Amino acid sequence: MRSVEQMIEELKAAKGLEPADLVLLHAKLVMLHTEEIIEGCLYIKNGRIVSLQERHCLPAAEQFDCQGRYVLPGLIDAHVHIEPTLLTPEALAAVIVPLGTTTMLVDGMEMGNVAGTAGVEALMQNALREGLNYNLWLQVPSRVPSAPGLETTGGELGLDEVKGLLEQAYSVSVGELDPSKVLSLRKDYLEKVLMAQRMGKISNGHAAGLKWDELNVYACAGLQDDHECLEYEELLQRLRLGLRVMIREGSAERNLEALLGGVLKDRLPLDELMFCTDDKHVNDIYHEGHINYMVNKAIALGVPPIKAIKMATLNTAKHFRMDHLIGSVAPGRWADLIVTEDLARIDPVHVFFHGRHVAENGRMLASIAQPDYPQELRRTIRLSTHFSGGQFKVASAAASDSVKVRVIHLYPNQIVNFGSVETLQAVDGEIKADANRDILKLAVVERYGRTGDVGVGFVKGFGLKSGALACSVAHDHHNIVVVGSNDEDMELAVRTIERHQGGFAAVDGGVVQGVLALPIGGLMSDLGAEEVIEQLEHLNEVVKMMGCRLRSPFMALSFISLPTVPELGMTDKGLVDVKSHSIIPVLI
Incomplete structure (x- = not known):
């Protein structure tokens, strides 16, 4: 919070009565309120912009030469x-x-x-x-x-x-x-x-x-x-x-x-x-x-x-x-600024935050605070002791017959979906996924140790030929959502998420093919950006090899469970009709 003493220091710097902390020289200032560009310099005190001038005319402790580049907020x-x-x-x-x-x-x-x-x-x-x-x-x-x-x-x-x-x-x-x-x-x-x-x-x-x-x-x-x-x-x-x-x-x-x-x-x-x-x-x-x-x-x-x-x-x-x-680039605002060569394409050469030079040519210059999260946020995956792959079974009243089921269809590059009615075969009283038609089994497993509920249905659009994918990022409840061609791989994928206390997992043929652990709330990694990017890209390549054609398969998986975006969602309670805000049967 800004104190009156700080404000007085800033006003004195604006009046030239005491030095500003920093002046940016030879800048093309992008003035958004008037949608114009003016050449000049910009003075900063206590992390705030205090004055804009056509030429360098006020005292400043430090100078930074923008070399004729554009300065924008x-x-x-x-x-x-x-x-x-x-x-x-x-x-x-x-x-x-x-x-x-x-x-x-x-x-x-x-x-x-x-x-x-x-x-x-x-x-x-x-x-x-x-x-x-x-x-x-x-x-x-x-x-x-x-x-x-x-x-x-x-x-x-x-x-x-x-x-x-x-x-x-x-x-x-x-x-x-x-x-x-x-x-x-x-x-x-x-x-x-x-x-x-x-x-x-x-x-x-x-x-x-x-x-x-x-x-x-x-x-x-x-x-x-x-x-x-x-x-x-x-x-x-x-x-x-x-x-x-x-x-x-x-x-x-x-x-x-x-x-x-x-x-x-x-x-x-x-x-x-x-x-x-x-x-x-x-x-x-x-x-x-x-x-x-x-x-x-x-x-x-x-x-x-x-x-x-x-x-x-x-x-x-x-x-x-x-x-x-x-x-905006105006007095009284935080000196959060971008310096860029061209306005036709914003590729920052320099970035200032609260008047400090924090990034240059795509890399951080300033030190970054280290994360500190309580241990209770690192132990949030608590599966029921009764959980098993048998809970993924979708039973049919008929021992062997064609059965009509409601299926969630994905739209490419969107989180909304639409529902359709498809025919699947019941074998020995159980309705199986049909990977050849891209109709996979979808389940959401309650992960907080409260109910042990498992919701099960079907989804089309992932394209997996075999195996299963699971993640603990599942909007908005963040139970474990899993999609797969068979119950055994689906169970192993969920168990893998439990072992890592959150994350993404790919399983095929009873073997864990790849994992990205997300132990903070089951949502975030405690690793740095480069390590997470490397692991995620490897995992996406693994999933691609399993037949999935989605650009961001785990993002799609995390949204399929959302019960507030049309038309259908899947939660641990079952298949949700978003418009009627109710649980509806998978079988017709």
Whole structure:
């Protein structure tokens, strides 16, 4: 928090009465409020910008020569879950900060579902520590659990817990609230929106699949944005009703090209649009980029560079009522800055965070804080003593016959899915997967030691020819989700996750082919970024050899269990019809 003594020091530096800490010389300053570029210099005191001048005319303790390069504000991820990157916030810094991301607005629902308030606070403790090298602010989880009665979670956040987190200085909003809570007029969830309003904070949306009439109700409740648009018409409807849109480009959800294509064609204004990754594995960030990747892709599609930069900075800062702190190159804002050769493609040469030079030419210069997570977050996988592969059996009343079953179908590069009815054969009273038709068995195993429940169904779209995949990152309940061609490999995959206390596993022919351990909450690795990337890419190659054709197989697997995104989801309780918010039978 800024003290009045610090403010006075900064004002004195702005007046030239005492030296600034640093001056950036020979810069092309990107002025987002007026959408122009001016040549000059920039003075920093106590980590804040204090003055912009056409020439070097104020005293400064240190100088940094930008050599005629462009200086723009650090980029902002408008909505992200850190845990699906598979890294701790500390390890993530080495990947995103050199790419120019200096602010992450994080919905902590993943850790909340695993360990409640204690899990969220453990994640956010880094926001209060020196050495993280980017701003970490919290979108307070609004739905832990996401689907009460339809899933088992390790933690719960009620009204009191949400209120306590909202009151923290590191909180900026109530996190994404799915439509079922609003359309069913659930008072306990609507009260969370009102609490945020009373504190001067916003409420984030999650309006997947909503049509016009439902969207009117949703907007009326006070939700203020949505990151679930897949098609341009959805984006247009949300903007018409006053909902800002976060355009998402994650590992399993690729929406930018379709959405911006329509925006550019219809020449819509861009001021209500932002960028977010939502869920993106670290290897995709490493190879593609982060928010800078989205800015560059938008520019390549025809968005003017300054407007694309605004979508990644000032638009987001204004939406979250934080533009007095971040989002522009202007006095009083944090000196979170990118120095780049060209505006047509944002490849940061230098990155400053709170006035410190923290990255250069794609590598960190500053030291990174070391993670420190409590031991209880490292022992969260507790399978029932009664768990066995026999629980994956899908019984048929007929000893041998054709049986109709409901199957979850994956859409490529999206987290939404659709349901279909398929015919499978029952052999000796058991319905088997049919890998030749890409119809695999899907199961979710309760992992908190509470019920021992196992939900079982079928899925199409993974393409596995044999074996099984399992992971403990399973939105939003984070039980163990497993897909496979046979029960034996599926059981071994789940046991492998238990042995490592979380992670991804690939099994084929009774042999573990590859593992990425995620022991922190069953969600994050305690290794550095390079080691995680290497292990994940090896695992993805193994899965490809098993016949899977998905670009991000474990990201797809983690979303197939989501009971709040249309049409179907799978939890430890069974197959979920998202629209009716109910468990439905697999067999017809």
